[in-house]
Amino acid sequence: MASKKPLLTPDVRAAFVKELRKLRVPEGEKADIRKRPTSYRGKLFNKDTARDLLEVGVSRMAEMQDKLYAHNEHGLLIVLQAMDAAGKDGAIKHIMSGLNPQGVKVTSFKGPSSEELDHDFLWRHYKALPPRGEIGIFNRSHYENVLVSRVHPEIVLRENLPNVSSVKDVTKKFWKERLHTIRQFEQITAANGTSVVKFFLHVSQDEQRKRLLSRIDDPTKNWKFSTADLKERAHWDSYMDAYEAAITATSTEHAPWYVIPADDKWYARIAMASIIYLHMDKLNLAYPTITDQQRADLQIARRELL
Secondary structure (H helix, E strand, O other): OOOOOOOHHHHHHHHHHHHHHHHEOOOOOOOOOOHHOOOOOOOOHHHHHHHHHHHHHHHHHHHHHHHHHOOOEEEEEEEEEEOOOOOOHHHHHHHHOOOOOEEEEEEOOOOHHHHOOOOOHHHHHOOOOOOOOOEEEEOHHHHHHOOEEEEOOOHHHHOOOOOOOOOOOOHHHHHHHHHHHHHHHHHHHHHHHHEEEEEEEEOOOHHHHHHHHHHHHHHHHHOOOOOOHHHHHHOOOHHHHHHHHHHHHHHHOOOOEEEEEEOOHHHHHHHHHHHHHHHHOOOOOOOOOOHHHHHHHHHHHHHHHH
């Protein structure tokens, strides 16, 4: 049986919710990525208390997942984006640890296949959306098409788009239209019952450097290191510009972006778990009610089982 104790005392909970609201990028406002913190500056928690809080939070999320499945009107899509070594995989592991794996699907989008390139850039993402009653996690997502492709516009040429025959054709107008298409995709997704919540795990360059060095120095982490990480790190400023543009253009009421301070993994995890819980709570999920006849049938069945 899941714990029923509150996640936080009322006063601390109110202060925490206020903190979480500040992580959200309001629709129509500039994301200001570089001005947002990469580490936790509050005083509500420390690493030890956060561990206990996350445990209770995961238990509450499991209850919500059960209702989500039984209610069967909504799905939940969680989008994770970040620079390398920001902690996406660890966040998925810790936050989703207590959930029923049958109702959670993680999709990690790599470079598109030849079949996928023969369709529009959102085709493979539509196919991966969670069905009603389930949770889908995009570990990297449709936003790669306005992030890595924007930093390396030559990638767009592989899509064989009409009127795009060279990098010179990949203009500001092109990116504006692509971001508008993403907004429409998410609006349609939300309108059909799938709640969308998006996280940018905001890690500092210095913290990323430490984590990449750890992957080199720790034999158990060597497999995580890729020289491609260093190549992309060299484009840090270009990536921050791309994230700035994407988050500013696509953070909406129905599909909000949260910029999560990710230098402190423990805080990133409780912040994300709490935000997910609050979004699920807003869905007003409930177990289906039964008719009087069904209730009577249950009593008959009960008597037969005694």
